[in-house]
Amino acid sequence: MTDVILVLNAGSSSIKFRAYYREGKELGLGLHGQIEGLFSSPHFIAHDKNNEKAGEKSWGDGAKLSHEDGIHYISAFLTTHRGDNRLVAVGHRVVHGGGKFAKSVLATPDVVDELDKLTPLAPLHQPHNLKPIRIIAASRPDLPQVACFDTAFHRAQTEVAQAFALPESITSRGVRRYGFHGLSYEYIAQALPEFSPRAANGRAIVAHLGNGASMCAIEKGRSVASTMGFTAVDGLPMGTRCGSLDPGVLLYLLEELKMDTHAIEDLIYKQSGLLGVSGISGDMRKLLESDAPRARFAIDLYAYRIGREIGSLAAALQGLDALVFTAGIGENSAEIRRRAARHAAWLGIEIDESANEAGGPRISTPSSKVEVWAIPTDEELMIARHTREVVDAQ
Ligand code: ADP
Numbered sequence: 555m556t557d558v559i560l561v562l563n564a565g566s567s568s569i570k571f572r573a574y575y576r577e578g579k580e581l582g583l584g585l586h587g588q589i590e591g592l593f594s595s596p597h598f599i600a601h602d603k604n605n606e607k608a609g610e611k612s613w614g615d616g617a618k619l620s621h622e623d624g625i626h627y628i629s630a631f632l633t634t635h636r637g638d639n640r641l642v643a644v645g646h647r648v649v650h651g652g653g654k655f656a657k658s659v660l661a662t663p664d665v666v667d668e669l670d671k672l673t674p675l676a677p678l679h680q681p682h683n684l685k686p687i688r689i690i691a692a693s694r695p696d697l698p699q700v701a702c703f704d705t706a707f708h709r710a711q712t713e714v715a716q717a718f719a720l721p722e723s724i725t726s727r728g729v730r731r732y733g734f735h736g737l738s739y740e741y742i743a744q745a746l747p748e749f750s751p752r753a754a755n756g757r758a759i760v761a762h763l764g765n766g767a768s769m770c771a772i773e774k775g776r777s778v779a780s781t782m783g784f785t786a787v788d789g790l791p792m793g794t795r796c797g798s799l800d801p802g803v804l805l806y807l808l809e810e811l812k813m814d815t816h817a818i819e820d821l822i823y824k825q826s827g828l829l830g831v832s833g834i835s836g837d838m839r840k841l842l843e844s845d846a847p848r849a850r851f852a853i854d855l856y857a858y859r860i861g862r863e864i865g866s867l868a869a870a871l872q873g874l875d876a877l878v879f880t881a882g883i884g885e886n887s888a889e890i891r892r893r894a895a896r897h898a899a900w901l902g903i904e905i906d907e908s909a910n911e912a913g914g915p916r917i918s919t920p921s922s923k924v925e926v927w928a929i930p931t932d933e934e935l936m937i938a939r940h941t942r943e944v945v946d947a948q
Contacts, residue, residue: 563647574938621685643698645941649679651703658940661701700941707736710776733780735762737933743775753876764881765793771867779870793836796826861897876925
């Protein structure tokens, strides 16, 4: 009988799952999939360890499933396909661990209540991340569940790096830079020694460029600075999020354009970034395929902003040994990697065009002062590793 760790990543309208088999020191990926469109047209799909389709179901347009329905469907599916395996723990992605949780933790009811108090800091994500923990605890209180945070990796940053220049009366309420995508950065930091001992033991900037996008300065495996701050809307422009914005813009929107907070939230999270600038799409592939001048402009702005942040993070690191691209755009788009790296050429970065077109992993020339890499991330595997660690320590 093999022990299985289930990883769940629940969002507002989707639940992704991955089952990992404990095989000695390794964690082997087994059944994995997702339910998407919980409240519009729910669709479930699962693949097995060989990436063969293992199940699919659609509930039809207009159908609605609650998170509870979704969790129950996934767990029934896993139970019927479980074979001779035993579920020993569930690991959850939880976006916010606040200032307190610098590590993954056993998600006891008290811990979940505490994490719930952080909902105002991540209202769009935190409640959905916590829901499955409570749903599973209700039917399986004996099953260890572990909360793994997107913020935890960044708690290694100095107090200065985590501070806003605001009065103490505000910062003491938790208004500070938290940073996100920490599970991805931690995965890359753990993978880096295999690719480059120099990068792993030195100063690296990792660009996590997915629908959400951020960058992190890492020194000897620890987070030094990141582009995301108090919320996941800061820093780089993203698919639909604006990234860094002069706070005066928000005052202007409130006072002059009479927008309320909901309209502003919708604007900065859902209508901006690549989508807002191009007016075409927030999907990088679509923009790269388009000849429209606004699509080109959105890409220009995106690459320029990455270049500026590379400069800022290199300053935080006081130098740079490696630049790593990861996530959907970072792993797959040679053009964005080339264009972003061009903005950082002054650091001595030289891209090897054919290696870049081939997808790497190393995409810099041998004479480049800074190594450049394209490395796939795996946040779910990181969650599974943390879950194993926390459960083994009990
Ligand atoms: P999420 O942040 O939701 O996990 P991903 O990491 O999957 O998202 O990244 C999604 C982004 O990656 C989209 O903008 C998509 O267009 C982009 N992407 C995926 N493949 C390519 C590709 N071959 N070329 C350019 N962009 C790509």
